[in-house]
Amino acid sequence: MANNSIEQTLEWRLIEDIEPLKQYTEQWHKLVQTSQANLFCAPQWIMNWIEIYWQPDWQLKTIMGFEGEKLIAIAPLYLQKSNKLIPVNTLFPLGQGEPEESEVLSEFQDIVLFYKNKFIYSEMANQIQAINFDQFSSHSVLPNSNWHSILLHFKHPTVKQAGKRYLIPNNKNYLNTLSKNNRAKWKRCKSKLQRSNALFFWVNEEDYEIYWQQLILFHQKRWQKKGNKGAFFHPDIIKFHTQFRKPNNTKISLLLIDDEVAAIHYYLYDKTTLYFYQCGWNEAKFAHLSPSYALHIWSILHNPIQNYDFMIGNTNDTYKKAFTGQNKLDDTYVVNAKRSRVKCFISKLINKLYIC
Numbered sequence: 001m002a003n004n005s006i007e008q009t010l011e012w013r014l015i016e017d018i019e020p021l022k023q024y025t026e027q028w029h030k031l032v033q034t035s036q037a038n039l040f041c042a043p044q045w046i047m048n049w050i051e052i053y054w055q056p057d058w059q060l061k062t063i064m065g066f067e068g069e070k071l072i073a074i075a076p077l078y079l080q081k082s083n084k085l086i087p088v089n090t091l092f093p094l095g096q097g098e099p100e101e102s103e104v105l106s107e108f109q110d111i112v113l114f115y116k117n118k119f120i121y122s123e124m125a126n127q128i129q130a131i132n133f134d135q136f137s138s139h140s141v142l143p144n145s146n147w148h149s150i151l152l153h154f155k156h157p158t159v160k161q162a163g164k165r166y167l168i169p170n171n172k173n174y175l176n177t178l179s180k181n182n183r184a185k186w187k188r189c190k191s192k193l194q195r196s197n198a199l200f201f202w203v204n205e206e207d208y209e210i211y212w213q214q215l216i217l218f219h220q221k222r223w224q225k226k227g228n229k230g231a232f233f234h235p236d237i238i239k240f241h242t243q244f245r246k247p248n249n250t251k252i253s254l255l256l257i258d259d260e261v262a263a264i265h266y267y268l269y270d271k272t273t274l275y276f277y278q279c280g281w282n283e284a285k286f287a288h289l290s291p292s293y294a295l296h297i298w299s300i301l302h303n304p305i306q307n308y309d310f311m312i313g314n315t316n317d318t319y320k321k322a323f324t325g326q327n328k329l330d331d332t333y334v335v336n337a338k339r340s341r342v343k344c345f346i347s348k349l350i351n352k353l354y355i356c
Contacts, residue, residue: 006067006072006115006119006120007119009067009068010065010066010067010072010123011065011066011067012063012064012065012066012123012127013063013064013065013066014061014062014063014064014127014131015060015062015063015064016059016060016061016062017060018050018054018060021047021060021062022047024064024071024074025043025047027070027071028042028043028071028074028112029042029043029044030071031071031072031073031074031112031114032112033271034114035112035113035114036271036272037110037112038108038110038270038272038273039249039268039269039270039273039275040095040106040107040108040109041076041109041110041112042270044244044248044249045095045106045244045249046076046094046095046106048240048243048244049094049095049098049104049106049240050094051243052104052236052239052240052243053098053102053104053236053240055080057081058078058079058080059078059079059081060078060094061077061078061079061091061131061133062074062075062076062077062078062094063075063077063124063127063128065120065123065124065127067114071114072113072114072115073111073112073113073114073115073120073124074111074112075093075111075112075124075127075128076093076094076095077091077092077093077094077128077131078091078092078094078097079091079092079131079133080092080097088134088135088340089132089133089134089135090133090134090135090136090137091128091131091133091135091136091137092136092137092138093106093109093138095109096109096137096138096139097137098236101229101233101234102234102236102237103237104236104237104240104241105311107139107140107311107312107332108140108141108142108145108165108311108332109138109140109141110141110142110145110146110147111124111145111146111147111150112146113146116146116149121146121149121150121152121153122153124146124150125150125151125152125153125154126153128150129153129154129339133339134338134339134340135336135337135338135339135340136154136157136335136336136337136339137334137335137336138334138335139162139334139335140162140312140332140333140334141159141332141333141334141335142165142330142332142333143330143331143333144330147335151335151337154337155337155339156337156338157335157336157337158335158336158337158338159333159334159335160333160334160335160336161315161331161332161333162312162332162333162334163312163313163314163315163317163331163332164312164313164314164315164317164329164330164331164332165309165311165312165329165330165331165332166309166310166311166312166313166317166320166321166323166324166329167273167307167308167309167310167324167327167329167330168300168307168308168309168310168323168324168327169306169307169327170306170307171300171301171303171308174300174301175301177324177325177326177327178322178323178325179322179325182322182323182325185290185293186294186297189289189290189293189294189297190294192289193255193257193289193294196257196258196289197257197258197259198255198256198257198262198289198294199255199256199257200253200254200255200294200295200298200302201253201254201256202251202252202253202254202302202304203251203252203253203254208245208250208252211252211254211261211264212241212242212245212252212266214261214264214280215252215264215266215278215279215280216232216238216280217280218264218280218281218282218283219231219232219278219279219280220232220233221283222280222281222283231278232278241266249268249269249270250266250267250268250269251266251267251269251274252264252265252266252267253265253267253295253298253299253302254295255281255291255294255295255298257286257289257291260282260285261282262281262282262285262286262289262291263279263280263281263282263286263291263292263294263295264279264280264281264295265278265279265292265295265296265299266278266279267299269305271305272305272306272307273305273306273307273308273309274299274303274304274305274307274308274309275309275311276296276299276308276309276310276311277311279292279295281295296323297323300323310323310324312332
């Protein structure tokens with residue numbers, strides 16, 4: 001979209017406190033909807049993240065652009081200062097930068113814009129660079145994102161491929177997109193499940209809590225048996241999703257075998273995409289029936305939303321690739337822009353020497 005008059009009417013505001021930011025959530029939500037930005041750019045995701053993870057020494061630096069009183073641009077950002085001997089101020093998108101052990105994985109985050117043109121990209125870049133930071137960092141950036149166009153106005157940004165986005169754009173003729181081996185696997189799996197009195201369905205919202213708890217138990221048991229902590233070992237992760245599930249934007253699919261829970265999948269969703277987030281399944285009793293694999297295929301075929309997204313995986317993630325078949329996959333990138341390259345280098349070097 002483009003608008004020549006925007007150059008005369010655009011007003012920028014820097015929001016540096018959380019309470020004023022809350023006052024714009026309605027306009028922010030509307031902008032996300034009209035610009036078709038994804039769930040991880042939306043206020044319901046980001047404000048929930050702030051509530052769970054925010055630290056007193058972090059500094060909010062959210063940039064908003066207005067046309068009159070209409071919000072037409074938002075870059076939800078904040079500053080985090082390291083505790084190193086030479087501290088480095090890192091600018092992050094809101095939704096990233098929490099402790100690794102409690103990371104909630106806000107993927108594909110972007111600056112949200114109503115107008116997308118060279119003038120807006122340049123102006124937004126100027127507003128970001130007016131903030132006093134040493135480096136900017138963001139993960140899981142998509143090639144068609146606004147960030148890519150805005151970073152062209154930064155000096156020496158580093159853009160490194162980090163993986164692939166495993167997206168199934170629609171379920172039309174889905175089974176024909178799978179490899180011959182995976183079509184045969186689904187056929188065998190479906191036949192076994194039909195003989196085992198299997199039942200697939202989307203869970204009603206009033207029953208979410210029951211199956212949410214069961215999913216966590218299944219998931220943790222399986223991964224701890226492998227010697228890993230599991231995705232739900234940290235209480236902040238459970239708290240984040242427990243709060244996020246209350247209003248909306250989540251779905252759960254279920255596979256029962258002889259009236260016993262065999263597999264549970266937990267999803268996030270927005271207007272266009274169903275995001276597969278986590279799963280749990282009864283490995284001890286039903287492993288021979290591949291219940292999670294079967295539930296994926298069923299959920300893809302019965303997806304009520306346009307896209308089914310396995311989200312980010314390694315470049316050669318054979319598990320996710322088995323489901324995406326012949327679909328073209330986007331690269332994802334880790335972005336870093338160092339404004340104080342010498343300071344960042346010295347800080348990193350001294351920190352290594354100090355640890356040694």
